[in-house]
Amino acid sequence: MREAPVSPRRFGVIFDMDGLMLDTESIAKACWERAFALTGREMTAALYASMIGRNKRDCAGLLHGVYGDAFDFEATYAQCSVFFEEHVARYGTPLKPGVRELLEELTALRVPVAVATSTRNPTARERLEQAALLRFFGALVSGDEVQRGKPAPDIYLEAVRRLGVDAALSFALEDSHAGVRAAHAAGLKVIMVPDLLPATEEIENLTHRVMPSLHEVRAVLNEWVSFKS
Numbered sequence: 001m002r003e004a005p006v007s008p009r010r011f012g013v014i015f016d017m018d019g020l021m022l023d024t025e026s027i028a029k030a031c032w033e034r035a036f037a038l039t040g041r042e043m044t045a046a047l048y049a050s051m052i053g054r055n056k057r058d059c060a061g062l063l064h065g066v067y068g069d070a071f072d073f074e075a076t077y078a079q080c081s082v083f084f085e086e087h088v089a090r091y092g093t094p095l096k097p098g099v100r101e102l103l104e105e106l107t108a109l110r111v112p113v114a115v116a117t118s119t120r121n122p123t124a125r126e127r128l129e130q131a132a133l134l135r136f137f138g139a140l141v142s143g144d145e146v147q148r149g150k151p152a153p154d155i156y157l158e159a160v161r162r163l164g165v166d167a168a169l170s171f172a173l174e175d176s177h178a179g180v181r182a183a184h185a186a187g188l189k190v191i192m193v194p195d196l197l198p199a200t201e202e203i204e205n206l207t208h209r210v211m212p213s214l215h216e217v218r219a220v221l222n223e224w225v226s227f228k229s
Contacts, residue, residue: 012165013106013221014156014188015137016053017117017124019175019195020214022131023094024084025052026196031083035076041067052197053150053176055118055143093131096193098214103136105218114159116172116183118143118150139163150178156186171208171224173217180206189224191217 019025029048036043047066051059060073106113114137117124121142128134139162146154160167172183175195183190184206192199192210199210211217 010166010169011224012112012114012160012163012170014114014116014159014163014170014172014183016172016174016176016179017115017119017128019052019096020173020179020193021096021099021133022127023096023195024127025175027087028080028084029196031080031087034083035080038079039072039076049197053118053174053178053182055149056120057143058118058149088127088130093127095131095133096195096214098216098218099133102214102218103133106221107136112138112163112165114139114141114163116141116155116159116179118155118178120144150176151181151185153182153186156183156188160186160188171221173214177203191220193217 015021018028029043032048032051033043047062050062054062056077060077063073064071103113115124115128117140119127119142121140121144124140124142125134128137128140134140139159141155141159141162143149143155146158148154156167156172160170167187170188172179172186172188172190174180174183174190174192175197177197177200180190180192180203189208190206192203192207193212193214194210199207204210209220211220
């Protein structure tokens with residue numbers, strides 16, 4: 001039996017940023033690999049995969065767990081950031097297919113939208129502004145604003161609170177395993193649009209749908225809310 005449409009007043013959509021809206025995960029991976037090479041270490045694919053979707057504090061903990069407390073995370077992170085900013089300055093911030101169309105449609109329908117990103121607040125705002133996307137969002141919650149990062153639900157619970165929507169009627173859009181786990185734990189319906197990480201069986205079981213791009217996400221949301229007059 002098809003579920004009845006819900007009022008957009010209680011319905012919201014919360015977006016991850018890197019890998020979901022901004023096509024930046026592969027850029028970040030290359031930058032980490034370059035920064036690690038300068039330390040004489042290798043950023044393996046498995047190690048980078050464990051960092052995807054997590055905030056700076058948790059990434060530091062992961063890397064210290066592998067390389068010990070003597071590993072200079074701050075210096076390596078700073079060098080990675082330099083490489084990343086050089087790339088963006090030269091080539092711009094690439095968007096994922098369908099993101100602008102989806103945001104424009106949700107805005108026209110007055111559906112509240114927010115960002116829940118593990119990236120720190122000043123950086124997240126700058127990247128979204130550079131991509132001309134910041135204006136769409138009613139709230140932005142970043143990894144440095146919550147006590148626990150993804151996969152804990154804190155960042156999504158805060159985004160729901162700021163938007164004033166019902167988590168059970170709202171969606172989270174994610175590309176990472178940590179993000180899917182966080183949004184599911186917060187009680188949201190999760191749509192995963194995989195980027196560098198494929199959906200495992202465990203992750204699929206936590207999602208409402210797994211979709212190939214944000215273009216298809218628009219169709220899924222049309223099933224949930226009556227978008228047509």
